[in-house]
Amino acid sequence: MTRLTDLPPAQAKRLAELECPDFEARPWVTGPALSQRRVAIVSSAGLVVRGEDPFRGRDADYRVIPSTTRPEGLLISHISINFDRTGFQKDWNVVFPLDRLGELAAEGTISSVAQTHYSFMGATDPVQMEPYARELAGRLKQDAVDAVILSPV
Amino acid sequence: MSALAHYLEEEGIATVAISLVRPQTENTKPPRALWVPFELGRPFGPPCDPPFQRRVILAALRLLERDSGPVVIEDFPDDDPRAQPDPAWHPPSIPTAPATGSALSLAARLEAEIVQLQGAHRLWVAQHGRTTVGLSGLAIGECGRCMAEWLRGTAPPSPREGFSAPLILRFVIDDVKAYCLEAAAAGAAKPSSRQLGDWFWNETATGAVIHALREALQRSEDERLKLVAGNFMVPAARARTR
Numbered sequence: 001m002t003r004l005t006d007l008p009p010a011q012a013k014r015l016a017e018l019e020c021p022d023f024e025a026r027p028w029v030t031g032p033a034l035s036q037r038r039v040a041i042v043s044s045a046g047l048v049v050r051g052e053d054p055f056r057g058r059d060a061d062y063r064v065i066p067s068t069t070r071p072e073g074l075l076i077s078h079i080s081i082n083f084d085r086t087g088f089q090k091d092w093n094v095v096f097p098l099d100r101l102g103e104l105a106a107e108g109t110i111s112s113v114a115q116t117h118y119s120f121m122g123a124t125d126p127v128q129m130e131p132y133a134r135e136l137a138g139r140l141k142q143d144a145v146d147a148v149i150l151s152p153v
Numbered sequence: 154m155s156a157l158a159h160y161l162e163e164e165g166i167a168t169v170a171i172s173l174v175r176p177q178t179e180n181t182k183p184p185r186a187l188w189v190p191f192e193l194g195r196p197f198g199p200p201c202d203p204p205f206q207r208r209v210i211l212a213a214l215r216l217l218e219r220d221s222g223p224v225v226i227e228d229f230p231d232d233d234p235r236a237q238p239d240p241a242w243h244p245p246s247i248p249t250a251p252a253t254g255s256a257l258s259l260a261a262r263l264e265a266e267i268v269q270l271q272g273a274h275r276l277w278v279a280q281h282g283r284t285t286v287g288l289s290g291l292a293i294g295e296c297g298r299c300m301a302e303w304l305r306g307t308a309p310p311s312p313r314e315g316f317s318a319p320l321i322l323r324f325v326i327d328d329v330k331a332y333c334l335e336a337a338a339a340g341a342a343k344p345s346s347r348q349l350g351d352w353f354w355n356e357t358a359t360g361a362v363i364h365a366l367r368e369a370l371q372r373s374e375d376e377r378l379k380l381v382a383g384n385f386m387v388p389a390a391r392a393r394t395r
Contacts, residue, residue, distance in 0.1 A: 007193075011389045016176040020156065027162035028184050028223045034214055042157060042168075054288050056320060072283035077324070081388050084194035084346040086334050089285045091200035100203065100210050110214065126156030133157050137164030147217055149210065150158055150170040150183075151196050 011082055021126050037147040039104075040114035040140055041065075044122030045088075045095050045153040046078030055079065055121040060128035062136060065117040067098065076153070079123050083153050095153060114145045122152055155181035169216045171196040171209075172226070184223040185216040191233045192346060199235035235343060242342035244352040245273045259365055260301035262358035267297040267329070273336035280339060285331045289313075289324035293332050296325045300359075304366055319381045326363060326386055333359050354391045364393055 007015070031037060046055045048063050054077030055063070065074065071092040076085060087094040098117070104110045118136055120129055140148065155178055158168040162184050172178035172188040173196060189209060191198055197206045212229055219225055247269045254262070274293075278284050289296055290313055302309045303322060311318045334349050354360040363386050370382035387393075 008390045015174045018174075018177055020177065020181045021159075023156075023159045023182065025159070025163065026182070026184075026223045027159060029162050029165055029167040031167050031217065034218055037214075037217065039214070042161070044157065048288075050287050053315075054324060056316070075285055075287055077288055077327075079385060081327075081385055082193065082390070084192050085285070085331065086338060086346045086349050087192070087195040087200045089331060089335050090281065090338065093203070093206050094195050094197055094200050097197050097206055097210050100197070100206050103203075103207070104210070104214075109211070120157065129156065130160055133160035134164055137161050137166050140161070140166050146167060147214070148161055148166055148168045149213055150155075150161075150168055152171060152173050153194050153196060 031146050034110055034147075035108055036111050038112045038114060038143070038145050039101055039110050039147045039149060040143070040145045041096060041098065041101070041117040041151060042136070042148050043096060043117070043119040043151045043153075045076055045119060045151065046121040046123075047096060047119035048075050048077050049073055050075055058124040058128075059121055060124050061132045062118045062120045065096070065119060067113060067115050067117065069098075078121060078153060080153075095151065097149075097151075101149075110147075114140070115143050155183035155186065158183035158186075167217055169213045171213060175226075175228075178226055182224045185219065185225045187213040187216060187227050187229055189229045190231075192236060194346075195233065199233050202235065205231075205234070236345055238345045238348050239343045242340075242344035242348055244356065245270060245337055245339075247357070249356050254361065256304045256306070256365060256369070259358060259362050260304045263304075263362045264294075264297045264301055266358045267293060267332070270333060270336040273339045274332055277335040277339035281335075284335060286328045286335070289321055289328050291325060291328070293328065296328045296332075299325045300329060300362055300366065304362055304369070306369075317377065319375070319378045323381050323385050326366075329359055330363075333357060350388075350391065354387075363387060367392070 048054050050073045093099050101113045105113050158170045161168050170183045170186040172186045175188045178186045197209045299309050311321045337349055367382045367386045370378050373379050
């Protein structure tokens with residue numbers, strides 16, 4: 001078990017008080033039952049497909065992760081070193097639950113898994129990420145995605 | 154993460170966010186979030202536990218079927234059952250690093266240690282079918298050499314176009330950490346992240362080298378190098394106070 005109270009006090013304070021944009025709007029998109037949803041993963045773990053350029057510092061753009069990516073082809077290039085990586089080393093589903101999503105689709109709990117998934121670098125200023133996120137929404141729609149699970153580290 | 158939820162939802166895509174830091178999520182108010190009481194770095198819980206991971210992802214996805222909102226923030230009820238230390242785990246058999254040592258001797262110990270861990274790392278790869286070493290693009294021996302050169306005071310040039318030497322050093326250190334931690338976790342035991350971290354930072358030559366590099370490079374006049382050394386080499390919980 002690890003909660004914020006288990007972290008070094010300075011790190012816990014920094015995380016809890018991290019400055020975030022003040023969002024005035026409260027968007028809320030409804031949709032069909034889960035069994036009819038096509039689901040994509042959007043991670044902020046700085047994930048990158050092996051052989052492609054890792055995130056350099058706080059890049060604001062995102063990386064593309066095809067559904068055909070295998071565990072041996074995915075790396076974490078997040079700039080922070082203050083989180084556990086041994087879980088991901090042992091099992092990529094700890095951070096990128098593509099196998100679990102595939103099982104949910106196979107049994108009909110969700111309709112299908114997106115063709116492509118994505119990763120940002122979570123330590124980046126969200127304001128810098130905004131144009132890339134809005135562009136990403138277009139890509140997700142082209143893939144008929146109507147549900148995104150957002151995964152941090 | 155919550156900011157991405159706002160942007161995507163405003164563009165018409167329904168989202169549910171996993172939250173590891175509840176106060177952040179409460180501040181940014183995404184449409185839907187599931188807070189999980191897991192260690193940072195493990196948003197879907199323990200490794201190699203598909204039933205547990207399935208419960209986490211389903212608890213999150215079910216929030217998409219809620220009629221009322223925004224904002225919905227729910228708490229996942231169960232802790233990670235594998236966050237406890239495994240008494241059956243033993244670290245790899247390598248010479249224990251001295252708490253202090255000259256840069257030259259530490260550099261030599263680092264390169265030797267990488268060789269000593271080769272067998273354990275091969276076992277890891279055979280067990281798991283993968284390694285997460287690979288960010289720098291260098292072979293692991295080259296990574297060790299790169300760190301050793303920095304420690305000896307010779308900054309090696311970047312071998313990769315578009316990547317500065319300090320950035321390559323950061324990726325090299327990430328690769329060597331991954332190599333050592335994977336080697337240490339090879340076998341049937343299930344060490345906790347704390348067990349692995351205690352071994353790596355307190356007992357290995359590689360950990361001692363990273364501490365020494367951090368201290369040496371923070372005295373550099375290169376601001377970029379100082380930034381990398383101060384923030385991206387040693388976790389805050391493991392940093393030595395000077």
